[in-house]
Amino acid sequence: MNDFIDIGALEDIPSQGARVLRTHVGCVAVFRTAEDEVFALDDACPHKKGPLSNGIQHGRSVTCPLHNWVIDLSTGRATGADEGGVATYPVQVRGGRILLDASSLAARLAAQ
Amino acid sequence: MGQKLVVIGAGMASGRALEHLFETAPGAYDVTLFGAEPRGNYNRIMLSPVLSGEKTYEEIVTHDAAWYAEHGVTTRFGEAVTGIDRTRKVVITATGETPYDKLVIATGSTPFIIPVPGHELPGVLAYRDLDDVEAMLAASRLPGARAVVIGGGLLGLEAAAGLKMRGMEVTVLHIMPHLMERQLDASAAFLLARALEARGIEVLCEAHTAEIRGQGRVEGVLLKDGRVIPADIVVMAAGIRPSSALAREAGLACNRGVLVDDAMVTSDENILAVGECVEHEGVCYGLVAPLYDQAKVVAKTLTGQEAAFTPVEISTKLKVTGCDLFSAGDFAEGPGREEIVFRDAMRGVYKRLVLEEGRILGAVMYGDTADGGWFLSKIKAREDISEIRDTLIFGPNFAGGATLDPMAAVAALPDDAEICGCNGVCKGQIIAAIDGGAKSLDAVKAVTKASTSCGSCAGLTEKVVALTLGDDFVLPAASGMCKCTDHSHDEVRKLIRAQALKSIPEVQQALQWKSSGGCASCRPALNYYLLCEWPGEYEDHGKSRFINERVHANIQKDGTYSVVPRMWGGITNAAELRAIADVAEKFAIPTVKVTGGQRIDLLGVRKEDLPAVWADLNAAGMVSGHAYAKGLRTVKTCVGTEHCRFGTQDSTGLGIKLEKALWGAWSPHKFKLAVSGCPRNCAEATCKDFGVVCVAEGYQLHVGGAAGLDVRQTELLCTVKTEEEAIEYCAAFYQLYRENAQYLHRPYKWIAKVGLDWVKQQVVENEESRKALTARFFHSQKFHQKDPWAERVRGTDSHEFAPLADLTQVAAE
Numbered sequence: 073m074n075d076f077i078d079i080g081a082l083e084d085i086p087s088q089g090a091r092v093l094r095t096h097v098g099c100v101a102v103f104r105t106a107e108d109e110v111f112a113l114d115d116a117c118p119h120k121k122g123p124l125s126n127g128i129q130h131g132r133s134v135t136c137p138l139h140n141w142v143i144d145l146s147t148g149r150a151t152g153a154d155e156g157g158v159a160t161y162p163v164q165v166r167g168g169r170i171l172l173d174a175s176s177l178a179a180r181l182a183a184q
Numbered sequence: 185m186g187q188k189l190v191v192i193g194a195g196m197a198s199g200r201a202l203e204h205l206f207e208t209a210p211g212a213y214d215v216t217l218f219g220a221e222p223r224g225n226y227n228r229i230m231l232s233p234v235l236s237g238e239k240t241y242e243e244i245v246t247h248d249a250a251w252y253a254e255h256g257v258t259t260r261f262g263e264a265v266t267g268i269d270r271t272r273k274v275v276i277t278a279t280g281e282t283p284y285d286k287l288v289i290a291t292g293s294t295p296f297i298i299p300v301p302g303h304e305l306p307g308v309l310a311y312r313d314l315d316d317v318e319a320m321l322a323a324s325r326l327p328g329a330r331a332v333v334i335g336g337g338l339l340g341l342e343a344a345a346g347l348k349m350r351g352m353e354v355t356v357l358h359i360m361p362h363l364m365e366r367q368l369d370a371s372a373a374f375l376l377a378r379a380l381e382a383r384g385i386e387v388l389c390e391a392h393t394a395e396i397r398g399q400g401r402v403e404g405v406l407l408k409d410g411r412v413i414p415a416d417i418v419v420m421a422a423g424i425r426p427s428s429a430l431a432r433e434a435g436l437a438c439n440r441g442v443l444v445d446d447a448m449v450t451s452d453e454n455i456l457a458v459g460e461c462v463e464h465e466g467v468c469y470g471l472v473a474p475l476y477d478q479a480k481v482v483a484k485t486l487t488g489q490e491a492a493f494t495p496v497e498i499s500t501k502l503k504v505t506g507c508d509l510f511s512a513g514d515f516a517e518g519p520g521r522e523e524i525v526f527r528d529a530m531r532g533v534y535k536r537l538v539l540e541e542g543r544i545l546g547a548v549m550y551g552d553t554a555d556g557g558w559f560l561s562k563i564k565a566r567e568d569i570s571e572i573r574d575t576l577i578f579g580p581n582f583a584g585g586a587t588l589d590p591m592a593a594v595a596a597l598p599d600d601a602e603i604c605g606c607n608g609v610c611k612g613q614i615i616a617a618i619d620g621g622a623k624s625l626d627a628v629k630a631v632t633k634a635s636t637s638c639g640s641c642a643g644l645t646e647k648v649v650a651l652t653l654g655d656d657f658v659l660p661a662a663s664g665m666c667k668c669t670d671h672s673h674d675e676v677r678k679l680i681r682a683q684a685l686k687s688i689p690e691v692q693q694a695l696q697w698k699s700s701g702g703c704a705s706c707r708p709a710l711n712y713y714l715l716c717e718w719p720g721e722y723e724d725h726g727k728s729r730f731i732n733e734r735v736h737a738n739i740q741k742d743g744t745y746s747v748v749p750r751m752w753g754g755i756t757n758a759a760e761l762r763a764i765a766d767v768a769e770k771f772a773i774p775t776v777k778v779t780g781g782q783r784i785d786l787l788g789v790r791k792e793d794l795p796a797v798w799a800d801l802n803a804a805g806m807v808s809g810h811a812y813a814k815g816l817r818t819v820k821t822c823v824g825t826e827h828c829r830f831g832t833q834d835s836t837g838l839g840i841k842l843e844k845a846l847w848g849a850w851s852p853h854k855f856k857l858a859v860s861g862c863p864r865n866c867a868e869a870t871c872k873d874f875g876v877v878c879v880a881e882g883y884q885l886h887v888g889g890a891a892g893l894d895v896r897q898t899e900l901l902c903t904v905k906t907e908e909e910a911i912e913y914c915a916a917f918y919q920l921y922r923e924n925a926q927y928l929h930r931p932y933k934w935i936a937k938v939g940l941d942w943v944k945q946q947v948v949e950n951e952e953s954r955k956a957l958t959a960r961f962f963h964s965q966k967f968h969q970k971d972p973w974a975e976r977v978r979g980t981d982s983h984e985f986a987p988l989a990d991l992t993q994v995a996a997e
């Protein structure tokens with residue numbers, strides 16, 4: 073069962089930027105691409121937990137600010153030669169509002 | 185005293201002939217060089233990149249004043265020779281007569297101007313020399329300016345592409361049914377026309393010009409079918425004619441060109457001729473490769489050695505960035521001739537070979553020209569290809585469908601494969617040069633001249649060097665900025681300037697970025713280039729900056745930040761120290777450290793606390809120390825005359841003044857200064873990007889030091905007398921670096937590339953240039969010298985420091 077909740081307006085996140093969402097599973101980075109797609113994933117790089125929300129966002133990826141791993145926003149996986157990934161959370165944009173699937177957060181909390 | 189040699193024409197052929205002459209017999213002749221153009225020899229081939237903005241004129245000069253001086257050449261530039269009196273052995277110019285023992289005619293060619301009505305109107309231009317390029321550039325600066333190029337051959341298309349890159353509306357008129365009909369068949373020409381149209385160049389074939397119209401200057405071109413194409417300039421690129429009038433009038437045997445024998449001697453034994461003005465065995469040449477061969481022969485003949493010019497197959501490439509075209513040999517159709525054609529219209533690749541009796545006569549390639557050299561070598565060798573005919577068109581790499589490894593293709597080339605067409609350098613010569621001690625790409629270029637003319641073989645030359653040197657080869661930085669573009673940093677900067685590109689998307693659009701929106705490596709570089717080029721106009725794009733520069737603090741391994749306030753010249757006081765102590769307590773900052781840059785670092789600050797921390801530091805009068813910036817960092821000082829018994833000047837005071845003048849500026853990489861009060865150098869000024877060592881008579885200014893990944897001692901720029909001068913020279917040097925260095929190059933890397941002499945010229949010797957640099961620097965400071973902390977305390981980018989939402993306040997399931 074999906075349970076989409078409103079976490080803010082699209083325009084609260086700058087284009088090619090990210091904001092942090094505080095949750096019980098830790099910080100989640102919510103990205104907005106140049107094409108206004110929105111992605112949500114754990115704000116902790118699979119390498120050494122670098123805060124991905126602080127990286128440079130490009131295409132559908134983000135480059136981690138600590139050691140430049142490039143993470144695919146849609147899958148949460150590291151690209152190129154690097155191995156690893158982070159949890160992603162379903163999001164939708166409706167009428168300028170960003171909706172995040174809270175059930176996915178709950179499932180992650182249960183798994184932790 | 186040597187014999188008197190007079191050379192008419194300072195062009196590509198005569199420049200090369202003189203080089204060979206001075207190599208074989210220095211001092212044999214006293215040379216006087218006449219040139220109708222008001223400048224010395226330059227690489228005419230590269231006018232197209234100058235037109236498009238990819239190179240500057242300075243970069244294509246082949247011989248400079250120092251070279252002429254070194255070889256005792258008397259230069260008479262801007263002085264056309266109007267007559268030759270062969271009985272008295274003198275040449276005649278407007279200022280008088282000059283005697284010769286030997287004369288070399290190297291007058292090149294004259295562009296053919298189609299004599300339609302209106303061809304004499306101002307605005308009708310040829311495309312032959314720098315003056316033509318400057319006239320085109322002047323026209324391109326007018327907003328909405330339009331150009332018509334008559335002639336769809338190599339030259340016309342290069343002109344059209346260059347003018348388009350300069351922002352003009354461009355139409356190419358070509359009289360034949362398709363472009364470059366001498367090299368291409370209809371379908372290859374179609375691919376080319378489509379590529380040009382994709383750049384916004386209009387191509388009209390079978391377009392017969394009837395008249396050039398305009399009241400007092402060009403306004404448009406009327407075609408025979410009645411169409412009128414508006415134009416501010418008309419560039420005629422309809423062919424060239426050998427410039428043989430001077431020789432003809434002097435009674436030398438001429439046909440289309442000046443007739444020469446195999447030794448390059450004309451019908452007068454004391455007169456030689458070389459270059460495009462020459463006709464040898466019925467052929468006039470229009471490309472440099474054979475002219476360079478002629479130049480060698482001229483030098484030998486002049487020094488009494490036997491030599492004969494033998495024509496070789498020549499190849500041409502179109503020098504339009506992004507349009508790869510190669511053609512070599514003879515590709516006319518004819519009885520007994522067969523063709524092999526490969527076409528991949530989707531990828532825009534076309535290859536055509538013309539064969540006769542089992543041999544390749546000609547090769548044309550469009551879209552993928554990598555195998556050009558391999559085919560050319562087969563043409564030259566007249567090799568029998570019957571055995572490999574089935575797979576021939578796929579090139580040297582065809583071995584059961586193996587993937588194309590460019591290195592393997594180069595390794596497969598025979599020693600006599602031509603690498604550099606312009607200079608006639610084959611693979612074997614490069615290998616010989618390396619065996620002879622040339623151990624780097626530059627050394628190989630210097631010895632063989634490979635890739636020093638039109639430059640289109642640079643990649644191939646590099647690969648041969650890399651293969652031969654193996655592990656000893658240090659590959660020069662990959663030419664493209666990153667995988668998003670094939671343009672190098674330098675090219676991108678020049679194009680931003682030339683085409684007045686003013687935003688990142690505009691640059692990516694105009695320069696055909698291959699990725700959508702760039703990557704984490706090119707975006708910060710572009711952001712910097714634009715910000716440096718258009719101060720006050722370009723709006724900084726924070727999302728294209730690394731996090732430290734976006735939030736004005738240094739990110740730590742745990743995601744917290746460090747905060748370093750400026751401490752001007754390393755001087756502080758009780759109030760500042762108290763404010764730092766208070767902030768550390770108030771925000772429970774775990775570490776307070778004295779840095780290596782004479783100031784204090786507060787480490788482990790939570791991101792959301794940053795604005796409040798800055799507010800408290802601002803209140804005590806402190807601003808950002810930019811410890812995170814590709815910009816001005818610290819100015820270290822020693823105590824100087826104020827306290828030290830050896831001090832010669834007020835080093836602390838000058839350090840503070842320098843820091844106050846330079847802070848806030850962005851640059852390609854960080855920029856660190858130091859001022860020491862005497863040569864004991866306690867501030868370590870000689871390992872800084874810019875260091876001042878005070879001496880009794882003034883201030884020694886040192887540049888290009890480093891003490892990080894590389895340790896470099898500075899070099900002396902100059903010595904000045906006053907503090908004001910020290911500040912002025914420092915600002916000028918910083919600006920020169922800001923405007924010219926590649927992103928992420930510290931000054932020492934940049935100086936290694938451009939040479940300290942050039943830097944000295946711009947900053948020290950040329951006062952006008954120094955003043956202009958300083959003025960541009962302080963103009964830019966008007967926009968950049970703002971405390972980024974105070975701006976954020978006031979609310980700028982507040983989204984960076986607060987969460988989007990806090991779901992921990994909502995009960996978990």
Ligand code: SRM
Nearest residue numbers: 738739746778779780781782783811890891892893894930
């Ligand atoms: C704080 C400080 C060390 C200290 O505790 O003293 C420091 C700290 C860092 N240095 Fe440094 N450098 C510090 C003085 C130096 C010096 C000494 C100096 O300036 O006198 C050098 C050698 C001199 C030089 O630059 O030539 C130095 C050479 C480097 C380099 C190598 C630069 C190079 O071009 O080779 C880097 C890496 C880089 O910039 O790419 C670097 C990078 C860094 C970074 C920013 C690494 C990073 O990207 O996160 C460190 C940030 C730590 C932090 O979280 O705050 N740091 N760093 C010093 C701050 C000085 C200041 O007040 O601003």
Ligand SMILES: Cc1cc2nc3c(=O)[nH]c(=O)nc-3n(C[C@H](O)[C@H](O)[C@H](O)COP(=O)(O)OP(=O)(O)OC[C@H]3O[C@@H](n4cnc5c(N)ncnc54)[C@H](O)[C@@H]3O)c2cc1C
Nearest residue numbers: 193195196197219220228264265291292459460470471472
């Ligand atoms: C835009 C452009 C692009 C080109 N691209 C290529 C290319 O990619 N590959 C290639 O192989 N070739 C190319 N060429 C052709 C190449 O530049 C010429 O083949 C070469 O410059 C000819 O050399 P030259 O010395 O014979 O003549 P030039 O280089 O033309 O030199 C002749 C000089 O003599 C001077 N002169 C003439 N009459 C007199 C006089 N009476 N008194 C004094 N001085 C006189 C002229 O002003 C001129 O400076 C290109 C040419 C142009 C214009």
Ligand code: SF4
Nearest residue numbers: 738741779780892893
């Ligand atoms: S030397 Fe500089 S970059 Fe290296 S750990 Fe120390 S502070 Fe960090």
Ligand code: FES
Nearest residue numbers: 117120122136139
């Ligand atoms: S923590 Fe992200 S790359 Fe190292």
